[in-house]
Amino acid sequence: MSNCTFEKLPDGRWSCPVCGFQTKQVFDTAPRRNCTKRGLGDVVADCLKAVGVTKRRVSRLFRRRCGCGERQSTLNKLGAKVSQLFSGSGKPG
Numbered sequence: 083m084s085n086c087t088f089e090k091l092p093d094g095r096w097s098c099p100v101c102g103f104q105t106k107q108v109f110d111t112a113p114r115r116n117c118t119k120r121g122l123g124d125v126v127a128d129c130l131k132a133v134g135v136t137k138r139r140v141s142r143l144f145r146r147r148c149g150c151g152e153r154q155s156t157l158n159k160l161g162a163k164v165s166q167l168f169s170g171s172g173k174p175g
């Protein structure tokens with residue numbers, strides 16, 4: 083069991099890239115919350131780690147909201163995209 087690894091959003095709310103949870107309110111400091119990450123998230127995280135990408139980086143690269151239904155395919159695409167990025171497809175940064 084672990085806590086959410088919240089990251090501050092531009093609007094002052096907090097988001098956990100691990101489980102996709104976002105606070106509805108603005109907080110000065112990151113709130114405490116048990117992370118409810120799913121198996122899929124673990125798989126994706128391992129996948130990303132394998133190509134040298136941390137969740138923090140990914141959430142910065144692809145700053146988008148987690149849609150419940152879309153999440154699975156989004157994460158799959160994300161993994162593929164990131165793999166491409168880091169396999170050196172030509173474009174810098």
Ligand SMILES: [Zn+2]
Pocket residue numbers: 085086087098099100101102103116117118119
């Ligand atoms: Zn979380």
